[in-house]
Amino acid sequence: MVTPVMQQSRKITSKDRAIGKYVMTETLVKLGVNTLFGITGGAIIPFYDAVFDYKGRIRNILMRHEQGAVHAAEGYARVTGKPGICISTSGPGACNLVTGIADAYMDSTPIIAISGQVPTFLIGNDAFQETDMIGVTMPITKHNFQIRHVDDIAETLTRAYKISTEGRPGPVYIDVPKDIQTKTASKNSARKFAYSLHPVPQPGRQQVLDAAELIMEAERPLIISGGGVIISNASHQVRQLAETVNCPIATTLMGKGAFPETHPLSLGVLGMHGEEHANYAVINSDLLIAVGCRFSDRITGDTKSFQEGKKIIHIDIDPAEIGKNVEAEVAITGDAKQCLVQLVKAVRNAGAKRHHKHSEWNRRIKDVKAIVESHHERDIKTEGLTQIFSIQTISRMIKPKDIVATGVGQHQMFAQLYMSRTLPRTWISSGGAGTMGFGFPAAIGAKVGRPSVEVIDIDGDGSFQMTSQELAVCKEENIKVIPVIMNNQYLGMVRQWLETFNNKRYSTVHFTDNPSFEKMAEAYRLPGITVTRKSELAEAFRTAYKSGETTVIDVMVEKEKNIWPMLPAGGSLKEIIGGNVIFKQTWQDILKSRSARGLK
Amino acid sequence: MRHTICILVNDAPGVMTRVAGLFARRGYNIDTITVGKTNSRGASKIIITAIGDDKTMEQVEKQVGKLIDVISVFELKPDDSVIRELCLAKISINGRKRKEDIIKYANVYKNKIVDITPKTITLEIMGEPQKIDTFLELMSPFGILDVSRTGVTGISRESPKKS
Secondary structure (H helix, E strand, C coil): CCCCCCCCCCCCCCCHHHEHHHHHHHHHHHCCCCEEEECCCHHHHHHHHHHCCCCCCCEEEECCCHHHHHHHHHHHHHHHCCCEEEEECCCHHHHHHHHHHHHHHHCCCCEEEEEEECCHHHCCCCCCCCCCHHHHHHHHCCEEEECCCHHHHHHHHHHHHHHHHCCCCCCEEEEEEHHHHHCECCCCCCCCCCCCCCCCCCCCHHHHHHHHHHHHHCCCEEEEECHHHHHCCCHHHHHHHHHHHCCCEEECCCCCCCCCCCCCCEEEECCCCCCHHHHHHHHHCCEEEEECCCCCHHHHCCHHHHHCCCEEEEEECCHHHCCCCCCCCEEEECCHHHHHHHHHHHHHHCCHHHHCCCHHHHHHHHHHHHHHHHHHHHHHHHCCCCHHHHHHHHHHHCCCCCEEEECCCHHHHHHHHHCCCCCCCCEECCCCCCCCCCHHHHHHHHHHHCCCCCEEEEEEHHHHHHHHHHHHHHHHCCCCCEEEEEECCECHHHHHHHHHHCCCCCCCCECCCCCCHHHHHHHCCCCEEEECCHHHHHHHHHHHHHCCCCCEEEEECCCCCCCCCECCCCCCHHHCECCCCCCCCCHHHHHHHHHHCCCC | CEEEEEEEEECCCCHHHHHHHHHHHCCCCEEEEEEEECCCCCEEEEEEEEECCHHHHHHHHHHHHHCCCEEEEEECCHHHEEEEEEEEEEEECCCHHHHHHHHHHHHHCCCEEEEECCCEEEEEEEECHHHHHHHHHHHHHHCEEEEEEEEEEEEECCCCCCC
């Protein structure tokens, strides 16, 4: 039998360095990039040919689908703060990145997506695997580039890196035609672009003073800490603000982990499926201090009633977020950390400690929170094998530094409520876009970014099956994550909507014959465990946690459990249904009360 | 209310698409759009007129301002700026009397006659859009055969503000 001879990587010469593909790799290395998530293909072959010579310096994680690559890049970016890099070929490869690029755009995640493109002389000819990716990605990127000259490669990549991370981060897409990758750059000709990038806005002095004054006047202040606090590494500062003002603080889904959820002032997550006490606090507060949050419809419900009886201080790095969804009394534009440092100083100067304890307000919120939490405590004992039980159990078994990723759906909302997080960048979830299939590849990316901690992917059977092929990568690259599938054999969130708002007409939500995820794992030569009893879960998780390789845990949870509380879409926060303490009403109650008020 | 927005952009490929696309995507209606070079190298100017309330226009300006290739955005307020549009209008002539009338009106409005054929007369109308509207109304009984308008351009009376 003849053994095939495989070429070895070779030393890069100075002549090589002038070739487009090596300019790409060299520039990436200079920018500090050492990990790529990508899949090769016709139009990106030259680039990967160069990567072949970077053994030990650039690691390419060969994903099985480009969507897996882009979500892994997102997971990597979210835990490290550095841009995640994903690579694909032109046409279908690049199109498969689109979902993840849109996801990163909604959640302000810095990623750089680099795709091959057909050679420049074929562009516009409907060539094989040609797609106008500049057109396709324009609405879902912070910026995109098509490199049309080999001398522009270095500057374009450097700019992309800056654009993706500076100010409000976001995805940048780069199209690199195949011939550009193989051309030789002219000597010392790395072209600089003539223009500079936008400066990051600085917090205005007067706005900070005005905000401090509002805080001093407030009787029932509440801080909302959004994803911006995590992006700007401002957890310490937001905690200082909460403790200085001595007021409760809730986070958004994206902000989870920015403030320790074990802290007495923490209310956990607010919004559509948020904690009752958090939404109760929003309704009753007279001042919202919102940091790095964009008041999405999942937070506000109906914006008019959301703003009733309260003033808003809005701190955001993006001026376009100010006044977009809600009117701010005072707006501070700038990096969350800088803004908070100045605001804390201003509040201290104004003598917050002396005048304001908000003791009455804090007690009110604390009382509600205590009752809600006693229900949570009760649930872990009385519930059967449910998502609430499973997630609470796992929450108690993991370490604060461990990372939790999620898919999208009921399990995500259960995890937001029942998975306690105390550190920033330990919670990775698809917020704005709500991308099913995000959790598992994002967990892989997170593990690559933070190899020293355990990464748990709380997933659904629906979400997991959208990107489950990446199990192959876990095996091949020896990346250990723990996918825990909350398997209710339904597209559970939609089923819940159909049950609640659509008279139980369960149209296309039932998976009547799911695969065995244990066997699926085994097919990838990884261990899998099926959990069918409450008593088996802790042991299964312990085994997976201690194991050196990815272990899939398939938890056969009760099928038709709903995630409560819930804010009916577009309703006012007061119309939250299904709670235990404040929002005990049902959807029928809301309909009755709406029709009594002459509303539809 | 009609707003005139002046957008200074890098002379980069696709910049017009980026700006126009953003307007469409966010549901802002473009009334007219013009683009051209400026005195500074590498920069072009896009002038867009759009209808919308002040709040919407503020959002437009902020969102446009975020585009990487946009250098600055500001509104050209009617009182502080000069607004102009160019229009070519082809009017049908039917008999000597009507031809003279058209020429008379054109002169009153200081419009130029740029072409005359046995059956048509083509006028160059320059001024604020309202002036063009008014003149076209005046011409309509004669029979307007075709109209080409450039869309609005404008410049602030003082040196340009940075937004």
